[in-house]
Amino acid sequence: MKIHKLAVDKKSGAVVSIQEVPNGLSCHCICPDCKKTFVAVQGQKNDWHFRHYEETNCKGGQETALHQLAKEIILTNSRLDIPTYGTIIYESPHAEMPFQKIIPDVTAKIIDENLFFEIHVTHAVDERKKKFYTDGEHKSIEIDLRNYAFTTKENLAFHVLSNIGNKHIIFWKKKVVATAGPDYSWILWIAIVIFTYFGMKGLFKRTSAFSYQRT
Numbered sequence: 044m045k046i047h048k049l050a051v052d053k054k055s056g057a058v059v060s061i062q063e064v065p066n067g068l069s070c071h072c073i074c075p076d077c078k079k080t081f082v083a084v085q086g087q088k089n090d091w092h093f094r095h096y097e098e099t100n101c102k103g104g105q106e107t108a109l110h111q112l113a114k115e116i117i118l119t120n121s122r123l124d125i126p127t128y129g130t131i132i133y134e135s136p137h138a139e140m141p142f143q144k145i146i147p148d149v150t151a152k153i154i155d156e157n158l159f160f161e162i163h164v165t166h167a168v169d170e171r172k173k174k175f176y177t178d179g180e181h182k183s184i185e186i187d188l189r190n191y192a193f194t195t196k197e198n199l200a201f202h203v204l205s206n207i208g209n210k211h212i213i214f215w216k217k218k219v220v221a222t223a224g225p226d227y228s229w230i231l232w233i234a235i236v237i238f239t240y241f242g243m244k245g246l247f248k249r250t251s252a253f254s255y256q257r258t
């Protein structure tokens with residue numbers, strides 16, 4: 044990401060895009076990385092972007108901001124499309140909540156199970172985390188944004204929620220739940236008894252009719 048399209052709002056700490064702030068210093072933005080003042084440059088010649096107010100070597104922390112924004116999109120939604128299983132509905136999403144020995148990017152619930160999201164902007168999910176998810180049989184999804192160039196928040200939301208081409212299932216298996224529901228086998232037994240009874244009765248009738256005819 045060469046040009047900076049994302050900044051942090053000084054007051055709220057939220058990630059903002061260049062489209063949603065006033066021009067110049069009135070954007071009240073800071074750099075997501077060095078936290079120094081950002082200026083919004085909304086000219087006609089170049090693509091709208093942010094730049095540091097004072098010259099610096101800072102790279103602008105765009106990956107950090109994109110990662111943050113992607114997390115926020117998951118946190119403020121409840122349905123997402125994944126490969127193989129289609130649309131999933133999750134609830135109670137939390138960011139960076141420690142779980143056993145790891146810190147997933149986002150933790151949510153899907154029915155009574157945990158569901159973990161890992162968002163990759165700079166590098167892929169580390170092997171230790173992957174092993175943790177697969178060994179523990181934890182439902183987990185990787186969202187790959189490494190080649191994603193930010194344009195608008197709406198476009199990012201599409202790539203986080205609806206695009207399945209950038210999603211990879213780390214682990215997913217339907218839990219085999221032991222049948223704890225009501226036991227209806229008695230109905231079957233009653234049916235067998237009834238069928239047997241009438242079956243025998245019918246047979247008996249035919250036999251008697253036959254015997255009668257013979258005499």
Ligand SMILES: [Zn+2]
Nearest residue numbers: 074077101103
């Ligand atoms: Zn900076």
